[in-house]
Amino acid sequence: MMKVIKTVxxxxxxxxxxxxxxxxxxxxxxxxxxxxxHISLLNEAKKQGDLLxxxxxxxPMQFGPKEDLAKYPRDFARDTMIAERAGTDIIFYPDAQExxxxxxxxxxxxxxxxxxxxxxxxxxxxxxxTTVVAKLFNVxxxxxxxxxxxxxxxxxxxxxxxxxxxxxxEIIGMPIIREPDGxxxxxxxxxxxxxxxxxxISISKGLSNALxxxxxxxxxxxxxxxxxxxxxxxxxxxxxxxxxVDETTxxxxxxxxxxxxxxxAAYAGNVRLIDNMALK
Amino acid sequence: MMKVIKTVxxxxxxxxxxxxxxxxxxxxxxxxxxxxxHISLLNEAKKQGDLLxxxxxxxPMQFGPKEDLAKYPRDFARDTMIAERAGTDIIFYPDAQExxxxxxxxxxxxxxxxxxxxxxxxxxxxxxxTTVVAKLFNVxxxxxxxxxxxxxxxxxxxxxxxxxxxxxxEIIGMPIIREPDGxxxxxxxxxxxxxxxxxxISISKGLSNALxxxxxxxxxxxxxxxxxxxxxxxxxxxxxxxxxVDETTxxxxxxxxxxxxxxxAAYAGNVRLIDNMALK
Numbered sequence: 316m317m318k319v320i321k322t323v324x325x326x327x328x329x330x331x332x333x334x335x336x337x338x339x340x341x342x343x344x345x346x347x348x349x350x351x352x353h354i355s356l357l358n359e360a361k362k363q364g365d366l367l368x369x370x371x372x373x374x375p376m377q378f379g380p381k382e383d384l385a386k387y388p389r390d391f392a393r394d395t396m397i398a399e400r401a402g403t404d405i406i407f408y409p410d411a412q413e414x415x416x417x418x419x420x421x422x423x424x425x426x427x428x429x430x431x432x433x434x435x436x437x438x439x440x441x442x443x444x445t446t447v448v449a450k451l452f453n454v455x456x457x458x459x460x461x462x463x464x465x466x467x468x469x470x471x472x473x474x475x476x477x478x479x480x481x482x483x484x485e486i487i488g489m490p491i492i493r494e495p496d497g498x499x500x501x502x503x504x505x506x507x508x509x510x511x512x513x514x515x516i517s518i519s520k521g522l523s524n525a526l527x528x529x530x531x532x533x534x535x536x537x538x539x540x541x542x543x544x545x546x547x548x549x550x551x552x553x554x555x556x557x558x559x560v561d562e563t564t565x566x567x568x569x570x571x572x573x574x575x576x577x578x579x580a581a582y583a584g585n586v587r588l589i590d591n592m593a594l595k
Numbered sequence: 596m597m598k599v600i601k602t603v604x605x606x607x608x609x610x611x612x613x614x615x616x617x618x619x620x621x622x623x624x625x626x627x628x629x630x631x632x633h634i635s636l637l638n639e640a641k642k643q644g645d646l647l648x649x650x651x652x653x654x655p656m657q658f659g660p661k662e663d664l665a666k667y668p669r670d671f672a673r674d675t676m677i678a679e680r681a682g683t684d685i686i687f688y689p690d691a692q693e694x695x696x697x698x699x700x701x702x703x704x705x706x707x708x709x710x711x712x713x714x715x716x717x718x719x720x721x722x723x724x725t726t727v728v729a730k731l732f733n734v735x736x737x738x739x740x741x742x743x744x745x746x747x748x749x750x751x752x753x754x755x756x757x758x759x760x761x762x763x764x765e766i767i768g769m770p771i772i773r774e775p776d777g778x779x780x781x782x783x784x785x786x787x788x789x790x791x792x793x794x795x796i797s798i799s800k801g802l803s804n805a806l807x808x809x810x811x812x813x814x815x816x817x818x819x820x821x822x823x824x825x826x827x828x829x830x831x832x833x834x835x836x837x838x839x840v841d842e843t844t845x846x847x848x849x850x851x852x853x854x855x856x857x858x859x860a861a862y863a864g865n866v867r868l869i870d871n872m873a874l875k
Contacts, residue, residue, distance in 0.1 A: 420707055421756050424704060
């Protein structure tokens with residue numbers, strides 16, 4: 316039977332007892348409103364550990380003052396069903412007060428990596444992510460934690476944090492899960508109007524076209540970025556960024572000699588969407 | 596037999612095995628050049644755990660560019676002897692490259708508390724402390740960690756960090772150990788000239804006089820601070836700060852209704868000394 320735990324104290328005590336009993340804990344951190352992308356993470360976590368913990372916390376600290384915290388989609392009943400079906404043992408479901416009680420003052424910050432790409436448009440966002448993930452790791456004490464590659468920058472930053480702070484957790488990244496027409500799955504897709512939903516296909520189409528060009532021998536990052544840019548702009552989306560970056564440093568790559576990643580963010584109406592593909 | 600471990604990997608694996616075997620780990624983090632203050636921490640740690648780990652790392656990240664990193668006193672042979680005599684099981688003794696390899700980018704920061712008192716004079720210092728202690732906790736995986744009250748602000752900040760990030764480590768603070776004439780023990784006392792060593796007594800004398808006045812009924816923080824200020828200035832020391840602060844928030848206290856702490860920093864020649872006493 317799946318169990319819902321709402322307090323830090325109970326979760327930490329439970330995890331501590333499980334570890335002492337020799338159990339291997341796998342964590343999938345989520346903000347809920349689960350889709351097939353999350354399910355693929357839960358499935359991988361099931362293979363990685365004896366005990367599968369899914370956290371469900373819409374983390375206020377990673378939303379900017381003008382962002383969508385209040386309207387972020389929530390459906391706890393549905394999430395519970397999906398999580399249980401995927402074999403989740405524990406849902407850790409704290410409220411904001413439990414995670415950030417009154418005199419809270421501590422942040423975990425990964426410099427440089429947090430301030431480029433999405434971090435440029437969303438100042439403070441990744442600091443919110445690294446801080447809450449550091450907390451979740453201390454509360455849930457997992458041996459391994461599974462994240463999706465859609466939030467590629469997030470994954471790179473968390474790997475950096477874990478290495479830098481010697482956090483004893485293995486980070487696993489899992490491939491993006493896409494809709495049949497190519498759109499990367501995201502809880503935020505639910506915001507899209509019918510028209511914008513259609514236009515949004517241009518993001519993954521643009522990335523695919525850039526990847527095709529790469530496979531045909533194009534190695535100039537400008538040309539590859541131009542392909543994506545053209546596709547999303549002709550569909551009527553507004554580009555936030557299109558970059559070809561190193562998979563560890565997130566710095567721009569101009570000569571594609573080893574695997575790089577083409578990453579993009581674009582607005583369909585007011586909805587900000589992100590996607591990426593490995594160039595290899 | 597005491598063992599010296601120099602790598603993160605070996606230390607983490609060792610601690611993990613000890614925990615799995617049911618051992619309780621007590622940590623005393625130090626920068627070496629041990630004195631009786633450190634020994635009192637080691638003695639307490641010996642009571643608190645089955646396995647006593649002392650870390651010895653002069654942490655570059657907590658020194659400012661104009662501070663005394665290069666000349667900070669070091670004597671590993673002597674420290675080893677003292678630690679072994681105090682029953683230390685493991686000395687964790689990494690070098691700077693082991694703790695901060697090339698692409699290091701992560702910091703742990705406790706806002707407000709880190710920027711006042713000593714943090715005002717030593718910008719970045721406490722960020723260096725919280726970051727290295729977060730790392731040491733992840734590497735050594737202690738159940739409990741023991742710190743001295745001489746660095747009172749450090750103790751308060753670390754307690755805040757541990758609470759905020761849900762770090763599963765119990766923090767214990769131990770009373771200041773003093774020389775027979777009252778000077779708080781510190782590795783930096785070794786820098787003092789004979790004359791400055793004599794003048795430095797005025798710091799603990801001033802604090803004692805303020806505490807006496809408090810016991811006689813003085814509740815006005817200004818009067819108490821004035822007593823310390825007069826003592827250290829007449830001895831020829833230069834005041835950095837003298838404050839009466841709340842023991843959790845470190846905010847100035849003007850009406851002494853519950854326990855507060857009188858804290859000070861002063862320069863004897865070029866040597867910066869700190870000390871404090873509880874007003875209760």
